[in-house]
Amino acid sequence: MLTKSQAKLFFLAGTIIFSVLFLGLSYDTQMNHVANQPYEKTITPAVIAGKHLWEGNNCMGCHTIFGEGAYYAPELTKVIERRGEGYVKGLLMSPTPWGEHTSGRKMVAYGFSEEDAQYLVEYFKWIGTVDLNGFPAKPKYKIEKNN
Amino acid sequence: MKFKTQKIAYWFFLSALGLLALQIIYGFFMGFAHMGMDGLHDFIPFNTARAVHTNLLVFWLLLGFMGSAYYIIPEESQNELYSPKLAYIQLISFLAVGVTAIIAYHFNWWEGRKFLEIPRPLDYLVVVNVLAFLFNILMTLFKGKKQTTTALVLAMGLLFSALLYLPGMIWFDSQTLDSFYRWYVVHLWVEGVWELIMGGILAFLLIKITGVDREVIEKWLYVIVGLTFISGILGTGHHYYYIGAPSYWLWIGGIFSALEPLAFLAMALFALNMYRKGEKKHPNKAALNWTLGAAITSFVGAGLLGAAHTLPNVNLYTHGTLVTAMHAHMAFWGAYAMIVLAIIAYAMPNLTGRKLYDNNLSRYAFWLSNVGMLGMTVAFGVAGVAQVYMERILGVDFMETQKEIEPHFLVLILCATGFTIGITLYIINFLKFGKPTDEALVAE
Numbered sequence A: 001m002l003t004k005s006q007a008k009l010f011f012l013a014g015t016i017i018f019s020v021l022f023l024g025l026s027y028d029t030q031m032n033h034v035a036n037q038p039y040e041k042t043i044t045p046a047v048i049a050g051k052h053l054w055e056g057n058n059c060m061g062c063h064t065i066f067g068e069g070a071y072y073a074p075e076l077t078k079v080i081e082r083r084g085e086g087y088v089k090g091l092l093m094s095p096t097p098w099g100e101h102t103s104g105r106k107m108v109a110y111g112f113s114e115e116d117a118q119y120l121v122e123y124f125k126w127i128g129t130v131d132l133n134g135f136p137a138k139p140k141y142k143i144e145k146n147n
Numbered sequence B: 001m002k003f004k005t006q007k008i009a010y011w012f013f014l015s016a017l018g019l020l021a022l023q024i025i026y027g028f029f030m031g032f033a034h035m036g037m038d039g040l041h042d043f044i045p046f047n048t049a050r051a052v053h054t055n056l057l058v059f060w061l062l063l064g065f066m067g068s069a070y071y072i073i074p075e076e077s078q079n080e081l082y083s084p085k086l087a088y089i090q091l092i093s094f095l096a097v098g099v100t101a102i103i104a105y106h107f108n109w110w111e112g113r114k115f116l117e118i119p120r121p122l123d124y125l126v127v128v129n130v131l132a133f134l135f136n137i138l139m140t141l142f143k144g145k146k147q148t149t150t151a152l153v154l155a156m157g158l159l160f161s162a163l164l165y166l167p168g169m170i171w172f173d174s175q176t177l178d179s180f181y182r183w184y185v186v187h188l189w190v191e192g193v194w195e196l197i198m199g200g201i202l203a204f205l206l207i208k209i210t211g212v213d214r215e216v217i218e219k220w221l222y223v224i225v226g227l228t229f230i231s232g233i234l235g236t237g238h239h240y241y242y243i244g245a246p247s248y249w250l251w252i253g254g255i256f257s258a259l260e261p262l263a264f265l266a267m268a269l270f271a272l273n274m275y276r277k278g279e280k281k282h283p284n285k286a287a288l289n290w291t292l293g294a295a296i297t298s299f300v301g302a303g304l305l306g307a308a309h310t311l312p313n314v315n316l317y318t319h320g321t322l323v324t325a326m327h328a329h330m331a332f333w334g335a336y337a338m339i340v341l342a343i344i345a346y347a348m349p350n351l352t353g354r355k356l357y358d359n360n361l362s363r364y365a366f367w368l369s370n371v372g373m374l375g376m377t378v379a380f381g382v383a384g385v386a387q388v389y390m391e392r393i394l395g396v397d398f399m400e401t402q403k404e405i406e407p408h409f410l411v412l413i414l415c416a417t418g419f420t421i422g423i424t425l426y427i428i429n430f431l432k433f434g435k436p437t438d439e440a441l442v443a444e
């Protein structure tokens, strides 16, 4: 039968081995993989300013990006591809809550300046270039709505 | 209770339950918003409600863990708490930081990264606070007569939680790395070091309630926390599939996260076996229910419902949908909320000397909250699966899909009402015990 000291050894060895492996893989991910991606070299000051706005307003509190965030409002990883730059800028600068008249849900009326809206657009454009191993998947079907 | 300073735990438990009640209120705001009733939008927009809901959850669980440590560590190490004064200062300042953060979220002041929304200056205060807590606990432990495995595992879980908070505070320009290190906190907490905390509390409760020999219980505790780390550390990879990390995480994350339920299964089997084996039938039925309930519900919510969407080919479609919310609710409830409610149920009669062990109130509290949570999980699950099929497979627009699944949120709200009544009864029962008193001291 397993003794307590064997069980302890199992715990300590498992912890140490897998922690070391994980740290090694983290290093590889950051230094050898992510750092070498072409899009990592296109993070301009505008993209960074956009990221600050994204976090400073907790956009992730309603939306997802890379599938991470909340489930109240649309996934935004490919939003520029889906909607185009003009549409996105328009809703960011809107002085009234977006969606007010079309759905029960409202977006906060940020009323961003033209400059800030552009930073966010640059951030989304950059996000759209990241290689995500196939996410978001293209839907298998294309459904038409009956009126 | 055996040591006077264990009384401090009461104030942590009281605060924890207060914040739980507030968390639930913000949950209702979001439930109604999902139903299309976003009437509070101008004052409490969804992102505020959400940040408050999830941060209060983490706050009250941490308060519960700290209270557990203040109760368990003196008893296990047979020593009064090193500094009761520091414990009170630490409680009050922790509450002050938490409440400030919650208020800040209503004024668009935060750092909008999921689960880590606390504004940066407050992060530093949390760190100082947790250091004070750890200092107090570790001094008590190492100046005590004994350092039991149960106490060590609990203390280790708390110490590692503090360390893992730090990677979440680094700024990255790249969204990929931002997200990568955010999971060092979020995943490695709930599927790593918090399981040590849960395991430690569970072992303590089983030793007290079942009377099974400590050596046997602590042996299995090592096995469980061993399984946790062997699967859970590389299991972090299940969050690295689709964020721009290399594709080897698809299979590393897939394989190791699929093994994670083993630790939870072990925990459930362990609790049930010890219960069966135990000769001592402790009169505190409420504590027994919550203890066994935590072990079983965590296996279902974290183990089974986590495994349901952890493989990369499934997760590609369910990632970031209401399926995730389904799992998140039952996992947090079963593993961490229930274990905190278990230790409170165990500790209260000992702290106050009132032997309200097995009354109707506590039974209804247990069953209503659990059945309510099960119903909520099903409602989220049905909404989530429908969302996946409509939006991700049939290609229906996000907002159109959300409109179609609104009725499931009515079901959510009905079940949440049952859940809330259960929690209310729990809190009433808690308050009926009154305050802790030195008259409740008993000798070994």
Ligand code: HEM
Residues within 6 Å of the ligand: A069, A070, A071, A072, B023, B024, B025, B027, B028, B030, B031, B034, B050, B053, B054, B057, B324, B325, B326, B328, B329, B332, B333, B337, B412, B413, B416, B417, B419, B420
């Ligand atoms: C009355 C009870 C509750 C209701 C109505 C409720 C409702 C909700 C809603 C609507 C969301 C937001 C999902 C979204 O982003 O769209 C949410 C998130 C969340 N809630 Fe609750 N909740 C309740 C109680 C609880 C309890 C008791 C816990 C923990 C034990 C909990 C843990 C969470 C977590 C962890 C999230 C984040 C989920 C994720 O990001 O996947 N909730 N809740």
Ligand code: HEM
Residues within 6 Å of the ligand: A067, A068, A069, B114, B115, B186, B190, B191, B238, B257, B258, B259, B260, B261, B298, B302, B303, B305, B306, B307, B308, B309, B310, B311, B315, B318, B319, B320, B321, B324, B327, B328, B331, B332, B335, B336
């Ligand atoms: C008590 C333990 C656990 C808790 C409290 C918990 C909680 C959560 C929460 C809150 C999330 C949402 C995270 C976010 O999107 O920011 C999540 C996601 C996830 N969890 Fe767990 N979990 C636990 C255990 C597990 C286990 C054991 C597994 C696998 C077997 C698992 C699999 C997953 C997966 C695959 C996701 C990602 C979902 C997505 O892609 O959107 N979880 N969990």
Ligand SMILES: [Fe+2]
Residues within 6 Å of the ligand: B187, B191, B235, B236, B238, B239
């Ligand atoms: Fe995870």
